[in-house]
Amino acid sequence: MIEFVMPSLGADMADGTLVEWLKKPGDQVKRGDIIATVETQKGLIDIEVFDEGTIEKLMIAEDTKVPVGTLMALINPEKTIEPQKAIPVVAEEPVIQPTEEKAIPPFVTEHIQVKASPLAKKIAAENNIDLSQIMGSGENGAITRKDIEGAIEQGKLVQEKERSSIVAEPIKEQNISNTLRSAVAAAMSRSNREIPHYFLEKKIDLEKALAWMHEKNKVLPVQKRLLPVALLIKAVASSLKQVPELNAIWDTDLQLKTEINIGFVVSLRNGGIIVPAIHAADLKSVDEIMENLNDIIPRARALRLRSSELSDSTVTITSIGDGGADLVYGIIYPPQVAIIGFGSISEQAFAENGLLGVRPMVRVSLAGDHRASDGLSGSRFLVTLNNHLQNPEAL
Numbered sequence: 001m002i003e004f005v006m007p008s009l010g011a012d013m014a015d016g017t018l019v020e021w022l023k024k025p026g027d028q029v030k031r032g033d034i035i036a037t038v039e040t041q042k043g044l045i046d047i048e049v050f051d052e053g054t055i056e057k058l059m060i061a062e063d064t065k066v067p068v069g070t071l072m073a074l075i076n077p078e079k080t081i082e083p084q085k086a087i088p089v090v091a092e093e094p095v096i097q098p099t100e101e102k103a104i105p106p107f108v109t110e111h112i113q114v115k116a117s118p119l120a121k122k123i124a125a126e127n128n129i130d131l132s133q134i135m136g137s138g139e140n141g142a143i144t145r146k147d148i149e150g151a152i153e154q155g156k157l158v159q160e161k162e163r164s165s166i167v168a169e170p171i172k173e174q175n176i177s178n179t180l181r182s183a184v185a186a187a188m189s190r191s192n193r194e195i196p197h198y199f200l201e202k203k204i205d206l207e208k209a210l211a212w213m214h215e216k217n218k219v220l221p222v223q224k225r226l227l228p229v230a231l232l233i234k235a236v237a238s239s240l241k242q243v244p245e246l247n248a249i250w251d252t253d254l255q256l257k258t259e260i261n262i263g264f265v266v267s268l269r270n271g272g273i274i275v276p277a278i279h280a281a282d283l284k285s286v287d288e289i290m291e292n293l294n295d296i297i298p299r300a301r302a303l304r305l306r307s308s309e310l311s312d313s314t315v316t317i318t319s320i321g322d323g324g325a326d327l328v329y330g331i332i333y334p335p336q337v338a339i340i341g342f343g344s345i346s347e348q349a350f351a352e353n354g355l356l357g358v359r360p361m362v363r364v365s366l367a368g369d370h371r372a373s374d375g376l377s378g379s380r381f382l383v384t385l386n387n388h389l390q391n392p393e394a395l
Contacts, residue, residue: 002051002075008068009040009310010187010275010333015067016040018060020119020145027055029075034306036072037119037145041183042274042310043303044119053077062118116143123148180272191331195250196370199329202382204389206345206360209235212392220287223294228345229319230290233262234395235388236317236340237281243381245373246366247314249335254372263313263333264293266300275333276300277313286395320344327363337369338378340385 006016016038023035035049056074060066116124116131120143124131127148134151136143209231217225237260240247248256260282263275276296281289299305318330319342326346330339343363350359364385368378388395 001056002053002077003071004035004049004051004073004075006038006066006068006070006072007047007307007311009042009045009307010183013040013042013068013183015065016045017065018062018072019044019122020062020117021058023055025055025057029053029055038066038307041179042305045305045307045310047307049075051075051077115141117145119145120148123152127152180268180274184273187333188331191334195332195334197332198368198370198375198378200366200368200375200378200382201327202364202386203348204362204364204386205350206362206389209389209392210345210360224287224290226286226290227293229264229321229342230286230293231389231392231395232319232342233264233278233281233289233293233317234284234286235385235392236315237262237284238388238395239381239384240315241282242384243377245377246338246368246381248337248372249314250337250369250372251335254337257314259312259314261312261314263316263336264296265316265318266297268301274300274303274305274310275313275316276305276309277311279308279312315340317342327365329365330367332367332369337372339367341365341367 009016017040019037019039021036023029023033029035029049030052031048031050033049034046035055036047038045038047053075056076058073060070060072066072115136115138117138121131123129123145124134124143129148129151131143134143134147135141137147138144206228210228213226213228213231220226240260244256245254247260248254259280261277261279262281263277266274266276268274276299278284278289278292278296284292296305296309313333313336315336316330316333316339318328318339320328322344324344327343328341330341332339341364343365345360345362347358348361350357350361364382366378366382368374
């Protein structure tokens with residue numbers, strides 16, 4: 001029997017609240033399926049399953065606060081098992097008892113018996129939706145998250161005294177920005193306490209890289225045009241293949257990672273940051289990385305990410321963007337062992353072969369964990385990164 005446990009979504013996560021099961025006993029699951037929705041400091045997270053089989057038993061009741069590592073479900077790895085009849089999700093001893101149910105706002109009809117999942121009720125309340133007007137598609141007519149989101153997307157059921165159009169905002173950023181900041185603060189405090197940092201910096205000429213990108217963008221539609229950050233991510237991923245000791249985690253000792261998953265720092269509009277992962281960045285083209293960014297950044301700002309996008313990063317990139325600071329020194333996000341920082345791209349004086357000119361330059365920093373690597377390894381990485389950016393067509 002496979003034990004499905006509450007995953008860790010980063011060093012700043014101690015627990016999460018199970019909002020809704022999206023699978024029931026008897027359902028078959030495969031790798032990548034969403035099995036549940038969990039509320040954390042980083043918003044509502046879709047939790048993926050990474051095994052194949054049939055749901056045998058759900059061990060935790062909805063609306064329960066669950067510590068990381070707690071057994072949540074049992075999965076039978078046998079694929080040929082006949083689906084079982086769905087049974088109610090009931091917490092059994094010694095399962096953590098659910099938190100007290102929050103009162104439903106007065107605009108939700110209470111005198112009509114409405115069967116809906118806790119998450120459906122939550123989203124309905126936030127969007128002023130009368131549940132009694134929705135036809136449920138779940139078991140025995142229960143209203144699900146998809147039913148509510150479908151109503152929102154189609155522009156139905158708008159509350160007269162509220163906004164004229166419904167925007168799907170599962171959790172408002174301003175309501176959790178302080179929580180996010182606290183979570184990041186805890187992780188960064190741990191980093192400063194436990195990780196012996198060393199710092200290196202290198203100026204890199206981006207003239208060839210930007211010229212290559214400009215020519216490529218000429219033949220691309222507007223919505224698919226490249227930004228410099230996509231090229232920088234690809235160059236970092238390619239460099240890590242040559243300096244693998246930076247693509248690792250430290251957990252009592254150094255553990256090198258074969259897959260290169262780039263964590264990319266995204267700033268939220270109302271404060272705080274979140275760091276989703278771009279999986280297998282070394283195997284993606286620059287165009288695919290740009291497409292990935294166009295998908296993941298809006299979802300990150302809406303706080304609607306998958307669990308793997310928050311837990312799988314093997315190294316982190318932070319980029320200031322245009323018009324910002326010239327240099328950023330990052331703090332390593334444990335258990336990773338490195339973070340690469342890109343300052344703002346700006347025109348600077350540049351000498352080559354005895355001649356002085358003006359080039360688009362970027363100052364790149366590397367913060368490394370001295371337990372996992374040293375200045376020589378870090379310097380080799382920055383030199384390799386520079387070489388890749390001088391030959392962008394090879395990326």
